[in-house]
Amino acid sequence: MNKRRTAVLASVAALGVLLTGCSSSATATDPAEEVKFPVAEEITLEGSATLDAAVERGKIVIGVKEDQPGFGVRDSATGIRSGFDIDLSRWIAAELGFGTDDIEFVTIPSQSREQALTNGDADLIIGMYTISEKRKEMVGFAGPYMTNGQSILVRSDNTDIKGEDDLAGHKVCSITGSTPMQYIKENHPDVEPVEFDNMAQCVDALVNGQVDAVTTDEALLIGYTTLDPENLKVVGKPFTHEGFGIGVNLEDVALRHFVNDLLVTKADVLQSIYDDNLGSSGVAFQTAEVDNY
Numbered sequence: 001m002n003k004r005r006t007a008v009l010a011s012v013a014a015l016g017v018l019l020t021g022c023s024s025s026a027t028a029t030d031p032a033e034e035v036k037f038p039v040a041e042e043i044t045l046e047g048s049a050t051l052d053a054a055v056e057r058g059k060i061v062i063g064v065k066e067d068q069p070g071f072g073v074r075d076s077a078t079g080i081r082s083g084f085d086i087d088l089s090r091w092i093a094a095e096l097g098f099g100t101d102d103i104e105f106v107t108i109p110s111q112s113r114e115q116a117l118t119n120g121d122a123d124l125i126i127g128m129y130t131i132s133e134k135r136k137e138m139v140g141f142a143g144p145y146m147t148n149g150q151s152i153l154v155r156s157d158n159t160d161i162k163g164e165d166d167l168a169g170h171k172v173c174s175i176t177g178s179t180p181m182q183y184i185k186e187n188h189p190d191v192e193p194v195e196f197d198n199m200a201q202c203v204d205a206l207v208n209g210q211v212d213a214v215t216t217d218e219a220l221l222i223g224y225t226t227l228d229p230e231n232l233k234v235v236g237k238p239f240t241h242e243g244f245g246i247g248v249n250l251e252d253v254a255l256r257h258f259v260n261d262l263l264v265t266k267a268d269v270l271q272s273i274y275d276d277n278l279g280s281s282g283v284a285f286q287t288a289e290v291d292n293y
Contacts, residue, residue, distance in 0.1 A: 037095075039097060039098070040095050047252075047253070049249070050120075050123050050124075050248065050255050051254075053123070055097075058102065059098065059102045060093050060098045060123050060124070061104045061106055061124075062089045062103060062105055062122060062126060063106050063107075063108035063113060063116055063117075063122035063126070064081070064108075064125075065128065067198045068085070068127065069083075069223030070084060070220070071084045071085045071277075071278075072084075072127050072128075074107070081105055083277055084274060085126045085127050085128065087273045087277060088246075089105070092126070092259060095262055096258075106122055108122060108125065111197075113129065114138040114247075117247055118138070118249070120249070123248075124246055125139075125247035125248075126246050128217060128244050129141075130217075130243070130245075131143065132179055139249070141246065141247060141248075141291075142245060142248060142257075142260045142263065142290075143246055143263060143290060144243025144244055144245050144288040145263055145288075146274070146285060147241060147243045147244070147287070148217040148244065149237075149239065149240050149242065150179075150218070150242070151215065151218035151221055151235075151236060151237070152164065152214070152215050152221070152235050152236055153216075153225070153235075154213050154214075154232075155207070156230060156231050156232060158235075160212075161213055161235060162236060163236025163237065164188075164239045167190075167213065168188065169190060169191075169192075170191060170212035171191075171210070172184055172188075172192070172212065172213045173196065173202035173211040174193070174215050175196065175202070180216045180240075181215075183215075194210070194211050199216060199220065206232075207232075219281070219283045222281055223281065263290050264292075267287070
C-alpha cells in the first residue's frame with residue numbers, strides 16, 4: 001500500500017468506525033464551531049407521546065450517523081460531532097425546547113433504525129435516512145428536507161468503472177439494510193454485493209482493494225473524496241432520485257406534522273445549515289416539497 005492510501009485509511013479510521021452503537025451527550029461539542037439555535041419555551045404539542053417521554057426524562061435522544069463526511073461525523077478522540085445532519089438535529093431539538101446540553105446523540109446502524117424508533121430507543125432519527133414506501137409502513141417520515149441520488153465511488157486509478165452500466169462482475173459495497181444496497185441487489189444480479197454496518201468500512205475496503213466500488217448517495221461520496229481527492233473519485237451520474245427524511249415513531253403523527261411545519265415555514269434556517277456545512281462541497285442544496293401526509 002502506498003503512502004497516499006495509508007493516509008486516507010488513517011482519515012477514514014479517524015471517523016470513529018469502531019464506535020457503532022456508542023452514544024454521546026451534546027455537551028461534547030466545540031462552542032466555537034457550534035451553530036447556535038434559540039431554544040423555544042413553553043412548547044405545546046398535544047398528542048405527541050415521544051415529546052412527552054423526552055420532557056419527562058429531561059433530554060431528547062436523536063439517532064445519527066458518525067461516519068458520513070459533511071453530514072454526520074464524530075471525532076473519536078474528543079467525541080465532538082459535526083455535520084449538516086448534526087446541526088439539523090440541534091435546530092429541531094431547540095424548536096422542541098431542548099438545548100444542546102439536553103440532547104443525547106446515539107449512533108444507530110442503518111438496519112436498526114426502524115426498530116430503534118419502534119422501541120423508543122430514539123425519539124428522532126436524522127442521518128441521510130432515505131424515505132421509501134416500505135419504510136413508511138414502519139416509521140413516520142417528516143420531510144424530505146433534501147434530495148440526492150445514488151452514485152459510485154472508485155479508486156482514482158480505476159478505468160473500468162465509469163458508471164452504473166460498468167458494475168457487472170465487480171464487488172460493490174454499501175451499508176447493510178440501506179436502500180442503495182437494495183437497489184444494487186434488485187437491479188444488478190451480476191454484481192457481487194459486499195455489505196458492512198457503516199460507510200467508512202466500505203471506503204476502507206475500497207482503499208484496501210477488497211472491493212471495486214462503493215455506492216450510496218452522491219453527496220456523501222463526494223464528502224469522502226475530500227479526504228483524499230488523489231486516490232478516490234466519483235464516477236458517472238446519479239442513477240436514482242431519493243429524498244432524505246426525519247424518522248419518528250409511526251404513531252406520533254403530531255410530532256411528524258410539527259417537524260414538517262418547521263421545514264416549510266423556516267426553510268431559510270435549513271438553507272443556512274446547509275451553507276455552513278456543505279456550501280463548499282460543490283453540490284447544490286436540492287430541496288424537495290415536504291410530503292405532509
